[in-house]
Amino acid sequence: MSFQAPKGTFDWLPPRSERVLAVREALVAPLRLAGYGYVETPVFEDTELFKRGVGESTDVVSKEMYTFPDRAGRSLTLRPEGTASVVRAVLQHNLHTGQLPVKLWYSGSQFRYERAQKGRYRHFWQVGAEALGSEDPALDAELIVLGARGFASLGLRQVRLLVNSLGDKNCRPAYRAALQEFLRGLDLDEDTRARIEINPLRVLDDKRPEVQAQLTGAPLVVDHLCAACKSYHEEVRSLLTASGVAFEDDPRLVRGLDYYTRTTFEFVHGGLGSQSAVGGGGRYDGLSEMLGGPPLPSVGWALGVDRTYLAMEAEGLLDEAAPGRVQVYGVPLGDDARRRMFLLVSELREAGISADMAFGGKGLKGAMKGADRSGARFALILGERDLAAEAVQLKDLTTAEQTEVPLAQVADVLKGKVQ
């Protein structure tokens, strides 16, 4: 028997893993330039944090969390999303008592026990950003622009941005009541009828055609926004337009977590099968208070690193051949040559040239095969006779051209060739 990764999880391996690291860096780069600082929180938290912060009625909390007791009986949960942890850290360490907004980014795995399918795994990798402690439409717009810039910097052209406003504690209750009244008149199954009473907005998100068909005339939150929410939303939209970031108003856009207020948005892509979101977020002005903190109006997003990679694949952006693992590969023949090659390769690395060599006592043929497979542009062949002459054979693996170079000059000669 042999072991497998747990169901619904996966490994990133070279050369794909190198590209997914580059995807992560590209999504983070705009955040760094905008003064967002890095935060790393533990992979698990007190279970109660997510029950309160994400909402007991959500699928995430009721069906999808990995929850377990530690050896002292504390209930812990692998984080199903990043925002509740970040707000917890900000409150615990009193960051909210300093300059506002507090701008933070994070990157890491999150965990939901979902049905495994393409683009949906039980652990997934996100880059997230949160701006905490300011109610300012420019901050909502800033985050959306930074997300869009990240996708654009990867060459993605088919990411669509959907925006909506969910209103606030002043106008949402009336909308909620109007929506409930409408939904109660429809022909729905028992589970969905129960959802009407707990979280009617989520019914709008039901993907089943028989449900969608009945939702045509449903009241829309945009038609129920109070004046403050309306002008806030207009300002976000107008800053996006001024920034040249294309978006579509989606009056049906709601999100699966309970804490969103006002601005809500999603980045979607057509190449991901049934899961179209590559990222999303919104404003969550009430979350801090739900967690026992002071009022701390905030906005944030999370972008899926794995899904962004899949979107790039769908757009044919990953077609070029994988880059070489190293630039130079050492082929030593004999024990003394092996020892000298070890030092030579080490010297090249110190000079910033990536280099590997044949290990395990391989002969010329096996070692040259290793050179080919490494993707190196140059091989350094060192036999006993070369060693006596204090020189090495430098072979260009593209042209098969071979020249002798004194050992003492190899690093300098290669520096000119590999840059």
Place this chain on the structure above:
Amino acid sequence: MSFQAPKGTFDWLPPRSERVLAVREALVAPLRLAGYGYVETPVFEDTELFKRGVGESTDVVSKEMYTFPDRAGRSLTLRPEGTASVVRAVLQHNLHTGQLPVKLWYSGSQFRYERAQKGRYRHFWQVGAEALGSEDPALDAELIVLGARGFASLGLRQVRLLVNSLGDKNCRPAYRAALQEFLRGLDLDEDTRARIEINPLRVLDDKRPEVQAQLTGAPLVVDHLCAACKSYHEEVRSLLTASGVAFEDDPRLVRGLDYYTRTTFEFVHGGLGSQSAVGGGGRYDGLSEMLGGPPLPSVGWALGVDRTYLAMEAEGLLDEAAPGRVQVYGVPLGDDARRRMFLLVSELREAGISADMAFGGKGLKGAMKGADRSGARFALILGERDLAAEAVQLKDLTTAEQTEVPLAQVADVLKGKVQ
């Protein structure tokens, strides 16, 4: 009430978090230059993987694992170390049937339910490297050199390297028997006597003075190495010497995991309290077979990112003031100025200049305080009159010198000043 990070865990927050990211990058850089490729495995694995791969008799497996069932009843465990997961991934994806050695690096959190103390947490962040599928002393030496280079590149001068050989399946049984015989004659408590029968090497690692006092005459594995292990170890030592990497022979060095054979090493630092290891590793030639795979002689290490940070702190390497969060900070006065500043700041970021601005409708005083706290070198002040003149006031926050710059030229002017 408010929430706290779970006991024994911690958050990394700015500005320390930025430095710990830099520490991680510095430890990884030598690996990239040596052709190690990135691997990311799930945070949890089948529990049986660690029972078999780490060893049921170890403290890690018997006392320190976070183990829990998923919703389908599978027993999962948060990874307590990285090697077993990497070997599992290599076998599952058949990487071992290609070019050998397979060279991989990883970075991420690991989890052990230990007594919380300085430098020892229940989650910890490691950078790890594994070279799988070759039995070659040069590979052991390469990894040790790459680890030492990583520490040195951070300016650390007090990291000591301890090396030992634990023998192999040919010579270790005889040594084990000799050690058991010696230990059975000592005055030890019942738990320790039980350990003699299961894993006598671990008794050598017992830190209690009353135990250490009795171990003076214990047989040492170096005196029992077979000829093959002896010459292998000599070759590793001589390559380290030739590479200029200082080390100390430590004939008592054993490690807490069951899978090590031959080369064993630890990087230790005096500034970390009772936990002195900042990294360590060794050869694990039998691990693949323990996991149901073919023979795959391998060597690897893991370096503690959090502990390396603490070691740098102990050596006073983190004393300089934190760098600014951004280079430029925008101070808009009035609504129209705010909208224009939003676009200006966005333009600066696109030009590679890090920039932030005051959010939340702050007045001049509050906004200038934000500029100071951001650590920016320059403030851009934009009032209604400036806006009418299509210009902005550029203030050097170090010298308080202020000049007017046309809006269209701000990015160009700043590019010259912040590089």
